Amino acid sequence: xxxxxxxxxxxxxxxxxxxxxxxxxxxxxxxxxxxxxxxxxxxxxxxxxxxxxxxxxxxxxxxxxxxxxxxxxxxxxxxxxxxxxxxxxxxxxxxxxxxxxxxxxxxxxxxxxxxxxxxxxxxxxxxxxxxxxxxxxxxxxxxxxxxxxxxxxxxxxxxxxxxxxxxxxxxxxxxxxxxxxxxxxxxxxxxxxxxxxxxxxxxxxxxxxxxxxxxxxxxxxxxxxxxxxxxxxxxxxxxxxxxxxxxxxxxxxxxxxxxxxxxxxxxxxxxxxxxxxxxxxxxxxxxxxxxxxxxxxxxxxxxxxxxxxxxxxxxxxxxxxxxxxxxxxxxxxxxxxxxxxxxxxxxxxxxxxxxxxxxxxxxxxxxxxxxxxxxxxxxxxxxxxxxxxxxxxxxxxxxxxxxxxxxxxxxxxxxxxxxxxxxxxxxxxxxxxxxx
Numbered sequence: 320x321x322x323x324x325x326x327x328x329x330x331x332x333x334x335x336x337x338x339x340x341x342x343x344x345x346x347x348x349x350x351x352x353x354x355x356x357x358x359x360x361x362x363x364x365x366x367x368x369x370x371x372x373x374x375x376x377x378x379x380x381x382x383x384x385x386x387x388x389x390x391x392x393x394x395x396x397x398x399x400x401x402x403x404x405x406x407x408x409x410x411x412x413x414x415x416x417x418x419x420x421x422x423x424x425x426x427x428x429x430x431x432x433x434x435x436x437x438x439x440x441x442x443x444x445x446x447x448x449x450x451x452x453x454x455x456x457x458x459x460x461x462x463x464x465x466x467x468x469x470x471x472x473x474x475x476x477x478x479x480x481x482x483x484x485x486x487x488x489x490x491x492x493x494x495x496x497x498x499x500x501x502x503x504x505x506x507x508x509x510x511x512x513x514x515x516x517x518x519x520x521x522x523x524x525x526x527x528x529x530x531x532x533x534x535x536x537x538x539x540x541x542x543x544x545x546x547x548x549x550x551x552x553x554x555x556x557x558x559x560x561x562x563x564x565x566x567x568x569x570x571x572x573x574x575x576x577x578x579x580x581x582x583x584x585x586x587x588x589x590x591x592x593x594x595x596x597x598x599x600x601x602x603x604x605x606x607x608x609x610x611x612x613x614x615x616x617x618x619x620x621x622x623x624x625x626x627x628x629x630x631x632x633x634x635x636x637x638x639x640x641x642x643x644x645x646x647x648x649x650x651x652x653x654x655x656x657x658x659x660x661x662x663x664x665x666x667x668x669x670x671x672x673x674x675x676x677x678x679x680x681x682x683x684x685x686x687x688x689x690x691x692x693x694x695x696x697x698x699x700x701x702x703x704x705x706x707x708x709x710x711x712x713x714x715x716x717x718x719x720x721x722x723x724x725x726x727x728x729x730x731x732x733x734x735x736x737x738x739x740x741x742x743x744x745x746x747x748x749x750x751x752x753x754x755x
Contacts, residue, residue, distance in 0.1 A: 410465035414506060417464065421477075421504035430557065431499060433464060434474030440467075440609050441474045443585045445565055445575040447482045448491035449520055453574045454512040456599040463602040472609065476585075477508075478561045480573050484649030487524035490549065491515075492558055494529055497548035503538050510535060556637035562645065567630050576600040577629075580612060580621050586629045 417433045424432035434441075444460065446453040460475065467473035479492045491511050498507035510532050514523035522528050532538075533545045568577070568587065575597070577585035588596035588608075596604060611618050622628075 410462050412461050412464040412469060414509075416469075417505040418499075418502050421499040422502040425496065425499045425504070431477040431479070431495075431504060432474065433477075433505075434468045435471045436474065438468075438471055438474040439581060439613070440472060441476065441579040441581075441585060442605060443476045443478060443577040443579075445478045445480045445561070445570060445573050445577075447480045447488065447573045448495070448511055448515065448524065449482055449485070449488045450573045452599055454516055456574050457509065457512055459599065459602045463605060466602075467606065467609070473605075478565075479558060480565055481558050481562055481646075481649065482573065484646035487520055489552070489558075489646075490526070490529055491520075491524045493549045493552055493554055494533065494545070496554040496557065497545050498533070498538070498540060500548065501540055501544065503540055506538055507532070507540070510538060555639070555642055559637055559642045559645070560635070563635060564632060567633065569630075572598070574599050576605070578605070578608060578621060578625075583621070584629045584632070586621065586625050587627060588625050589627045590624070591626055 420433040421431045424430060442463075444456075446456070463473070464475060468475055479495060481488060481492065495504055495508050495511060498504045511523070514528065514532055517523070518528065523532070529549070530542075530546075533540050533542055565575075568575075570587075575587075576599075577587055579585040588600065608621070608624065611624065612621055
């Protein structure tokens with residue numbers, strides 16, 4: 320979840336215009352003033368106190384709008400009454416249409432895709448069902464689909480990534496693919512993340528947990544066919560190819576977002592400065608990138624904005640043995656050769672003993688150098704033997720927030736840094752589950 324200062328919306332933005340753009344309605348009863356940081360005032364007839372309100376133009380999360388307010392506790396009922404006068408309407412996609420699109424694209428061997436194949440832009444999201452940031456990002460992606468995919472401007476590809484190789488992660492991933500066969504893939508994808516958020520992954524993605532999910536009447540799944548499909552693991556090849564491409568691209572965490580124009584190969588959002596839009600890229604940034612690329616006078620192509628070319632994709636046939644080895648490495652990321660380590664330790668000790676017993680100054684100095692080199696070599700070799708360890712980075716908690724059970728309608732447009740702009744978001748600003 321990210322929050323933008325009103326200044327990111329443009330030099331002429333005011334609290335009133337920012338709120339109106341978010342809500343799609345006149346921002347009454349707010350009295351908007353030219354106050355730094357998207358500030359305004361609320362004056363309710365039921366209260367003698369004028370409350371200062373900080374509006375956060377991108378303050379949405381899990382279908383709720385967040386604002387920060389200051390005031391006396393006894394004044395909060397009046398403040399709540401003011402908020403109740405706001406009419407909020409969240410853009411929502413056609414879930415049934417996404418279900419149908421996933422079924423069609425999967426049958427065509429294209430994976431899980433929604434949107435016009437001839438759309439001017441493509442966005443690719445690598446996600447994992449064990450990634451908490453990915454669960455949160457689903458709400459942003461849904462709004463993006465409603466705003467850009469349904470009008471035909473953006474094609475969205477969902478790449479199911481295996482991070483840890485656990486039985487739970489694999490079970491959830493196969494469940495999504497198998498449900499897509501039956502035309503209920505996206506609905507099941509939402510149900511999986513919902514169950515994980517409520518119950519935790521160990522419970523939600525256990526064998527019993529998956530049975531509870533696929534048996535939900537509203538999903539309308541053929542449970543017997545689902546169980547046969549999940550147990551067969553017939554989408555292992557899809558998961559294998561996705562992980563290979565993830566590694567080829569040099570990606571290190573989920574969610575990871577790539578973009579492309581037309582039929583071009585999707586590229587990482589890495590600026591000429593070396594900074595990169597990573598993690599849960601704000602939908603306002605995605606839309607700003609699209610706007611910039613279509614600006615005939617001052618725009619830039621994606622290749623100009625993000626000049627690092629994507630590596631050529633290597634097509635490899637599914638190798639079950641290689642896949643199982645890959646899963647084992649993910650499950651045991653810190654395994655290394657104990658015997659090799661013991662040999663290195665013995666060598667280090669021998670070198671240190673020799674250096675300690677040599678009375679000659681020159682020889683003593685030389686031996687210390689040898690010992691230092693041995694120690695350094697040991698450390699480098701151990702590091703080389705250790706597999707990548709995936710860790711989850713947590714976002715820093717923000718200020719106390721007041722939650723309103725609704726989300727803004729409209730545009731989340733935020734200025735995205737042009738190529739070479741050092742003010743672009745730093746790596747990890749938006750949150751992801753990353754590998755070191």
